[in-house]
Amino acid sequence: MALWKPDPTFYPSPREAVAAPAEELAYVAAYDRSATKPDAIAVIDVAPDSSSYGQVVGWTELPYTGDELHHFGWNACSSALCPYAPHPHVERRYLIVPGLRSSRTYVLDTKPDPRQPTLVKTISAEELATRAGYSRPHTVHCGPEGIYLSALGGANGQDGPGGVALLDHTSFEVLGRWEVDRGPQYFAYDVWWHLGHDVLVTSEWGTPSMIEDGVVGELLLGRKYGHALHFWDLRKRRHLQRVDLGDQHQMVLELRPAHDPTKEYGFVGVAVNVENLSASVWAWYREGSQWAVRKVIEVPAEPADPEKLPPILKPFGAVPPLITDINLSVDDRFLYVSAWGTGQLLQYDVSDPFSPVLTGEVRLGGIVTRQAHPSAPDEPLAGGPQMVEVSRDGRRIYLTNSLYGAWDDQFYPDGVGAWLAKIETDPASGGLTVDPNFFPHGDQFRGLRVHQTRLSGGDSSSDSYCYP
């Protein structure tokens, strides 16, 4: 039933959202790589004055196995305040949790007990296939008039095209395929938008056959993975423009548009440049009536002794940074960049989006460095900073270490482990400090690997706004 007053976690503008209270719980997608145990949403206490701070305090197991939980999102967020379809009296309470491998999508209710979300609905792979023609659901965003769900694969035996399905945000039924005219778009990955300009943006990874058994060397060196951005008319659901970054820039992944709805720029991370194994971040922006991109950050590969490298990297004698996630603070001031291969989290001041300034760096894990966490200095860490989430006030950053089951196994063949780290920063001056008192890892996650984190009340990548 609807509320009498707007949900208190909805903010009309990013300026207001920055003043939001600190999160108390973190929800983390945990999955069993062997697909013999059910995946789970782990709930972590993140309130520093709590006695169970940094502990896993809740665990919601799903009814099936083999889902590979990956990204997830809320049923509703600040976009519910948008003036053209206002419905501010719905609640942010359901987590929409897709299984990237099974194509099932779960709806979990966090209201009865926020520490123990309960399963209220399962959207079957068949429903997604029949209604929208998609499989491998990936990213969830709460839009002003429904829930947007990107999906990597096609349905009924088709590898592609991947695209976006629209879900009803009260019944959670799959309403259908979002695209009316998809133009040349075939690969899918992330989706987000500029609400103030009626523009939707999508990025490209690859189809299920290209990713599910690990990265395919021939495809990568043959430059067959995605290397373009797509811009769409959000209202008419039509493809407007494809912007190619160059086919050496393989896997164009996380999209982080400016939160300020009057702005028309954003950032996207590219996993690897096959010419020199570097990774990069690009800014997209409007140039007249067209969209354009510019490389604004490049992180070089780090030379390494082939003896210390996994088989897939031995021929190259270097560790690729592999930028696999980025995140933009709600005030659009700091961009966080995860280099999962080299084990770095980099913080850039992007007040000028075209000339980022490096303001902080933390090393954890890494294919060769295996940098330990300060709370367990003798324990070499596998995996690296991967999914990065930033609190609404911009003070706390949460990192998990698994990328994607089959790919973890290639780059960290002796085991990727499972850990969640928390980094603190000063939203005025920047700089990164690892919180030594917060490090749920290993057995706390019961043998499962951990992927995306969502923060109670919302975070930097959960909400979008219609007012500046």
Add this chain to the structure above:
Amino acid sequence: MSTAYLVALIGLGAFHGINPGMGWLFAVAIGLQERSRAGLLRALPVIAAGHAVAIGVVAGLVVLSHSVVTSRVIAIVGGAVVVGFGLWRVWSERHFRWAGMRLSAWQLGSWSFLMSSAHGAGLMLLPVLLAEEPDSETGGEAYAHAHSGHIHHHAPDSDATSAAEGGLSLADALVATAVHSLAMLLVAGLVAIVVYEVVGLRILRSAWINLDRIWAFALLVAGGITVAMGVSTFV
């Protein structure tokens, strides 16, 4: 035009104007997006025009009814529709999927028309429009006659006489639409400017009560009154 009638038209105009879903919030958003009050002021009349068309459609239907007999039928059927619509508004959480932030004036006006119609803004005015005494002398007498009729149980044939002369004229409908929409525009404009210039959008977080629900109950009341009026003329 009676004072009560004017007060009802203006009051409902204010009620519609104050609802963020009816357009003032959209005007504020346009002003903020363009970083100019001119954008806000440009949007308001367009939104009010769309609202006026939604009201005018219902008023026009009342005019078309022409006779008291059909008015009764319209009152009962229309009232039932309003009640049903109100119930639907209580339970339904539907909204548009085609709109966006960048609308042309024409699209913005259409948005306002559809938003007003879908929320039953015009239907809410039905009891007011049906209850209005016609302006003309004869019409007034006929109305009084019809009213006295149901007390004195006068002969059925006198109904036909009053039917021809009673009801809302086209001019009445236009005036009612204009008065109501002007009140809506003034209130929406006042709220929009106060929010834009003074209090800021933070107010939304605390003051945006669920008007949809109040609105639904208002429709139920309006529909109930309309049906009661229609039934009472048969008694």
